[in-house]
Amino acid sequence: MQQSDEELVRLHLRGDGEAFRELVQRYTGALYNLAYRYTADRMAAEDITQETFLRVYQALPRSRLDLPFKPWLFRIAVNLCRDGAAKKRPLAFAQLGDEDDFLGESIPDEDPLPLERVEAEELEEMLRQAVAELRPPYRVAITLRYTEGLSYQEMADVLDIPLNTVRTHLLRAKQRLRQALAQWWGGGK
Amino acid sequence: MNCNEAQTRLDLYVEGELPPDERGTVEAHLHSCPACRRRLANLEQMVALLRALPREEPRPELTAHILARWGQRPRQRAVAVGPGLAWAALLSLGVALVVASGPRLAALWTWAAEMLAALEGALAGTLSLDLASALSALAEGPAEAMGALFILALMLLTAGTFGLLVQVLVPPNGHLSVDST
Numbered sequence: 001m002q003q004s005d006e007e008l009v010r011l012h013l014r015g016d017g018e019a020f021r022e023l024v025q026r027y028t029g030a031l032y033n034l035a036y037r038y039t040a041d042r043m044a045a046e047d048i049t050q051e052t053f054l055r056v057y058q059a060l061p062r063s064r065l066d067l068p069f070k071p072w073l074f075r076i077a078v079n080l081c082r083d084g085a086a087k088k089r090p091l092a093f094a095q096l097g098d099e100d101d102f103l104g105e106s107i108p109d110e111d112p113l114p115l116e117r118v119e120a121e122e123l124e125e126m127l128r129q130a131v132a133e134l135r136p137p138y139r140v141a142i143t144l145r146y147t148e149g150l151s152y153q154e155m156a157d158v159l160d161i162p163l164n165t166v167r168t169h170l171l172r173a174k175q176r177l178r179q180a181l182a183q184w185w186g187g188g189k
Numbered sequence: 190m191n192c193n194e195a196q197t198r199l200d201l202y203v204e205g206e207l208p209p210d211e212r213g214t215v216e217a218h219l220h221s222c223p224a225c226r227r228r229l230a231n232l233e234q235m236v237a238l239l240r241a242l243p244r245e246e247p248r249p250e251l252t253a254h255i256l257a258r259w260g261q262r263p264r265q266r267a268v269a270v271g272p273g274l275a276w277a278a279l280l281s282l283g284v285a286l287v288v289a290s291g292p293r294l295a296a297l298w299t300w301a302a303e304m305l306a307a308l309e310g311a312l313a314g315t316l317s318l319d320l321a322s323a324l325s326a327l328a329e330g331p332a333e334a335m336g337a338l339f340i341l342a343l344m345l346l347t348a349g350t351f352g353l354l355v356q357v358l359v360p361p362n363g364h365l366s367v368d369s370t
Contacts, residue, residue, distance in 0.1 A: 024255050032247035046247060050255050127238055145204075146239035152206050171200050174235055 005069035013060060023069075024053055030148060031077050037139045038081040040132060048084065052077040071150065075158045078140060123181075130180035138173035145170060190218040195225050203232045 003011075005026070011019035031052050036045035055076050063072070131142055137159075144150045144158060152170075156163045195218045201207040202215050219226050 021256055025252055028247060028252045028255060029244055032251065033244035036245040036247075042247075045245075046251055049247065049251065050258065053255050054258065123238070124242065127242055131239075131242065142239060146236070147242065147244060152204070167201065167206070170204070174200070174232075174239075177239075178231075178235065 009060060009063075009069055020057065023056075027070075027073060028053075031073070033147060034074060034077055034140065034143050035081055037131070037143045038078075038136050039084060044084060048077060048080045051080055055080075068154070070148075071154045071158050074144065074148065074150070075160070078158055081136075081140070126181060127177065130177050133180065134173055134176055137169055138176065141166065141169040142173050190214050192218075192222060192225055195219070195222070196228065199225065199229055199232055203229065203236055 003022070005023065008019040008023050012023070028049060031049045032045050035048035035052075036042060039045055039048070052073065056073060059076075131139060134142065140159070141155065144155050145152075150158065152163055152166050155166045159166070161169075195215055198207055198211060198215050202212065207215065219229060
């Protein structure tokens with residue numbers, strides 16, 4: 001049976017060199033994906049992934065073992081993404097996203113997605129492109145929720161934002177995606 | 190609940206984040222409203238698409254590169270050196286100490302045997318208690334005995350320290366990583 005993240009952390013702190021190796025192998029892909037979704041830059045995503053593990057390695061001896069590992073790991077990665085973005089432009093990640101307030105809380109969606117009219121691969125590529133064009137907070141919210149399976153509360157902890165803001169980010173992200181896929185959604189509506 | 194009220198809750202309903210009391214209300218509305226059921230189907234479809242979206246994959250060598258950064262290579266073989274080695278070392282140490290302190294231990298054994306024989310004889314009445322020799326044994330014995338006991342205490346202290354060192358230096362899974370490259 002696979003050991004939990006928290007068990008591996010405990011083993012690592014007791015001197016088991018294999019435990020941290022397992023954590024690195026377990027989360028390299030997830031961290032890279034998260035960082036890439038934020039930065040849209042493969043080199044930057046690799047750097048953030050490496051730096052995240054380095055910081056985790058250094059911080060683990062001082063960390064609280066009663067907290068879940070995964071959200072803590074993602075929080076470090078998200079902060080590194082924000083730091084990188086802050087160097088490129090002064091606006092902080094947590095401040096982004098509110099300029100879309102003009103969007104209504106709902107968009108008419110009377111018709112089902114006509115999947116039968118779209119090849120699955122084509123739709124996946126369109127969705128991937130649409131996600132890439134979302135604002136960074138929305139991209140990260142989509143990734144944490146649907147790729148990594150975090151709960152709303154875990155997302156709030158990772159992103160250090162209120163629970164309601166998590167709800168808003170996800171709602172708006174999905175509204176934007178529906179707009180982006182509108183040509184496949186209800187016959188070009 | 191009307192359609193507008195339901196619509197604002199459908200997203201959380203799909204996400205499983207709606208409080209239980211509101212779930213029931215939304216479900217009651219959905220039961221009677223085909224339009225909201227279509228909206229629900231759309232939302233569920235969007236969520237399913239997003240969950241199926243594959244991760245962006247890093248270069249295969251990224252994991253090895255990260256591990257190499259602090260000297261832990263992906264290819265390692267583990268050598269078991271745990272309890273077996275510790276006990277073997279402890280036994281060797283004990284044998285060495287016993288051999289080294291053999292004469293003192295032998296003296297202690299002889300003294301104890303003499304005292305026991307004298308006591309047994311006295312108790313059985315078959316041997317008169319030779320007070321002079323008993324007193325002599327009592328006078329000579331403790332000196333040898335204290336020396337032997339000191340050696341024994343030293344053995345226990347050494348063994349305890351060694352055991353503690355083994356526990357600290359050997360990882361809890363009893364494996365030391367050895368780079369096979």
